[in-house]
Amino acid sequence: MIYLPTRVFFGAGALLKAADHILRLGVRPLLVTGRSGARRSGALDDLTVVLDRAGLAWELFEQVEENPSLETVMAGAEKLRECGCDYLIGIGGGSPMDAAKAISLAAANALGRDELYQTDKFRSSFPLVAIPTTAGTGTEVTQYSVLTNAKTGIKAGFGHDLAFPRLAVCDPRYTLSLDPIVTLNTALDALSHLLEGIYSNKRDPLLYPLIHSGAKAILYHLKPVLENPADLNGRSELLRASLYGGITIAQTSTTLQHSLGYPLTTTLGLPHGLSNAIVMRPVLDLYYPALQEELDALFAVLGLGRSEFYAWLEDLPFETSLDLSADFIEKSVGEVLGSRNMANNPFEISAGQIRDIYRGLRCLIPLL
Ligand code: NAP
Ligand code: FE
Secondary structure, rough: OOOOOOOOEOOOHHHHHHHHHOOOOOEEEEEEOOOOOHHHHHHHHHHHHHHHHHHOOEEEEEEOOOOOOOHHHHHHHHHHHHHOOOOOEEEEOHHHHHHHHHHHHHOOOOOOOOHOOOOHHHHOOEEEEEEEOOOOOOOOHHOOEEEEEEEOOOOEEEEOHHHHHOEEEEEEHHHOOOOOOHHHHHHHHHHHHHHHHHHOOOOOOHHHHHHHHHHOOOHHHHHHHHHHHHHHHHHHHHHHHHHHHHHHEEEEEEHHHHHHHHHHHHOOOOHHHHHHHHHHHHEEEEEOOOHHHHHHHHHHHHHHHHHHHHHHHHHEEEEOOOOOOOHHHHHHHHHHOOOOOHHHHOOOHHHHHHHHHHHHOOOEEEOO
């Protein structure tokens, strides 16, 4: 079963094609962004031209930090209420788009900070437009929002159909301004989502053509884009892969791989995509015997074997050095076991297997 309620506009100039649909959603949008990405990408300027020409009064909430906190979501919901906004436009990487989803639900359902994960209280949401400026999360087509509780240091997501954006506007030109490190990290996040579409116990062969095509796009275009950041065709392929990754996890959810990555982000401050990249090989090793047929079918499409895939990964411009303390590992094992995504693994994962993966990490830090 596939459920995909988001109308997707893709390609250079996507915003103009989507304009009529955006303008029909309401009269006063709240634009939700991070501090710089929406402007640097050019997306914010393009959007405000469209809104201004239509004579719409819009409001801006530009305080979303990386790995958005519950407090930021509450501040955004307060702003939405104060300004009387009737829909939202999230512009940026996964952080602002996820924050926009949670702001919409918090404001529409008058939720308090401690109720943001209580999806049984979700009755309605404000319409949301998502405009990605990174190529990685695919959150423009998912029902998930991943938030960080600053008090506990725990990062966790919620999923609800009311969180699906109404529209996704995916223009690869908005990713041209990404620096090589964010380009690399976010592409590896997309690759994680595609692989997890195979690992998940909700995997569906209907999705395999998207998974195969998305993974192939990353394999063929990531390194050329890192060498030539202005490669618009390569950028477009990476954004397409990210979109396919989002469509995939909207159906299958994420798995152990994302659960292992969250403590690396919250405790060590590693970016989300890098955290996934670090655990990609050990997770694939763990799952391979149980999913050999599905994974070999993917490698056949990629035109390489598993060891060559690992060689491709190793050849990415990451440098190795990370020393995980015993304390970090013990604390994280508990967090991983308690994470929602663990319900989606292809077989039950033990504390010992998690501990072994963390202990065996030879870390990757971007060299670029
Ligand atoms: P991000 O945290 O949104 O952004 C990373 C950095 O890139 C920020 O410094 C941002 O700047 C900058 N940036 C964004 N677009 C740019 C552009 N076009 N040019 C220059 N700089 C730009 O990173 P992300 O990897 O896209 O999102 C990660 C978040 O998404 C995590 O919280 C992760 O858990 C979540 N996620 C959600 C889903 C889902 O389905 N909901 C799936 C995967 C991941 P500013 O902050 O200054 O704007
Ligand atoms: Fe992710």
